[in-house]
Amino acid sequence: MTRLTRPDLDALPAYIPGRNPADLARELGLPDAVKLASNEVPYGPLPGVTEAIVAAAAGVDRYPDPGVVQLREALAQRYEIDPDRIVTGCGSASLCELLARSTTLPGDQIMYAWRSFEMYPILTITTGATAVPIPNTPEHEHDLDAMADAVTDRTRLIFVCNPNNPTGTAIRHAALERFLDRVPESVLVVIDEAYREFVTDPEVPDALKSFIDRPNVAVVRTFSKAWGLAGLRVGWLVAPPEVVTAVRKVITPFSTNSVGQAAALAALNATDEMRRRVALVLAERDRVLKAVRELVPGVPDSQANFIWLPLGDQAIDFARACESRAVIVRAFAGHGVRVTIGTPEENDAFLAVAADALS
Numbered sequence: 001m002t003r004l005t006r007p008d009l010d011a012l013p014a015y016i017p018g019r020n021p022a023d024l025a026r027e028l029g030l031p032d033a034v035k036l037a038s039n040e041v042p043y044g045p046l047p048g049v050t051e052a053i054v055a056a057a058a059g060v061d062r063y064p065d066p067g068v069v070q071l072r073e074a075l076a077q078r079y080e081i082d083p084d085r086i087v088t089g090c091g092s093a094s095l096c097e098l099l100a101r102s103t104t105l106p107g108d109q110i111m112y113a114w115r116s117f118e119m120y121p122i123l124t125i126t127t128g129a130t131a132v133p134i135p136n137t138p139e140h141e142h143d144l145d146a147m148a149d150a151v152t153d154r155t156r157l158i159f160v161c162n163p164n165n166p167t168g169t170a171i172r173h174a175a176l177e178r179f180l181d182r183v184p185e186s187v188l189v190v191i192d193e194a195y196r197e198f199v200t201d202p203e204v205p206d207a208l209k210s211f212i213d214r215p216n217v218a219v220v221r222t223f224s225k226a227w228g229l230a231g232l233r234v235g236w237l238v239a240p241p242e243v244v245t246a247v248r249k250v251i252t253p254f255s256t257n258s259v260g261q262a263a264a265l266a267a268l269n270a271t272d273e274m275r276r277r278v279a280l281v282l283a284e285r286d287r288v289l290k291a292v293r294e295l296v297p298g299v300p301d302s303q304a305n306f307i308w309l310p311l312g313d314q315a316i317d318f319a320r321a322c323e324s325r326a327v328i329v330r331a332f333a334g335h336g337v338r339v340t341i342g343t344p345e346e347n348d349a350f351l352a353v354a355a356d357a358l359s
């Protein structure tokens with residue numbers, strides 16, 4: 001039989017987005033369900049964002065600014081980076097993919113810790129590269145020594161997810177510096193800081209401050225999490241000039257839409273409120289961690305807006321038990337369950353189910 005699609009995709013697990021709470025609520029016959037599965041911040045768009053979106057709506061008959069000049073300038077000023085080294089895109093997930101497409105040829109290797117962000121294996125395969133997943137340590141952290149040891153002359157790209165999704169663990173400055181010193185300059189290291197705004201450990205480095213001037217380091221950030229714009233898909237990267245040039249060649253034109261550009265600019269103007277909301281999440285992170293540690297052994301500290309329950313083979317059953325009580329969490333079969341920190345009421349709903357299902 002002839003086929004229309006690539007055979008190597010057959011073995012590829014599809015990306016599983018968090019379940020839609022409205023669907024679950026309908027299924028259960030309830031007015032609503034709680035979604036703690038996609039690491040969003042639960043407090044709505046930041047002040048000024050909705051107004052910026054409405055204003056931008058009047059111009060959607062035109063293509064957006066392809067250079068994303070205003071937003072890149074605002075980011076450059078805030079983070080003290082050359083705007084020419086910034087590229088924005090349709091979510092940071094797409095930028096990770098573009099970095100892979102810009103650096104690897106079929107047969108080259110892309111390395112990442114595992115478990116980590118589930119897009120890394122998917123984008124590796126679709127790029128035609130070979131995946132080199134390096135198991136996390138028993139403490140659910142990147143095994144940076146094993147990763148450095150596994151670099152070969154085919155390695156072109158390494159993803160370092162800091163803090164790590166889904167385990168919430170974070171790499172400290174000295175360890176990351178030692179790792180970067182060991183990686184040859186011919187390998188691009190992408191430090192994915194999607195959750196940077198939730199980091200409270202002062203020893204976890206801000207890669208934009210600490211490592212961005214290295215010749216083989218790129219940093220990826222997003223407006224989807226702390227900045228409350230997940231629905232508009234705005235991410236950005238900072239990379240060495242040569243990598244920026246390559247990414248600009250492979251990116252789909254106009255992929256940062258005009259409404260997203262306006263909303264991201266407005267969000268940047270609401271930084272104090274972003275920080276206030278992050279502080280609410282962090283207080284809840286402490287509370288939820290303390291409570292789940294009474295129920296599940298070995299829950300690691302989190303530097304992100306979610307926590308990791310290392311439930312192993314119980315993961316799927318636990319997630320089902322949560323869904324049956326209208327709480328959506330994210331299970332990773334055989335590994336564990338990731339639970340986003342929500343509002344205090346949402347977290348209480350989760351803790352009540354967890355206490356029943358696990359004690």
Ligand SMILES: Cc1ncc(COP(=O)(O)O)c(C=O)c1O
Nearest residue numbers: 091092093117165194222224235
């Ligand atoms: C580590 C990490 N990187 C990148 C992303 C992608 O975010 P977005 O494409 O919404 O910017 C996510 C989203 O969950 C993530 O967890």
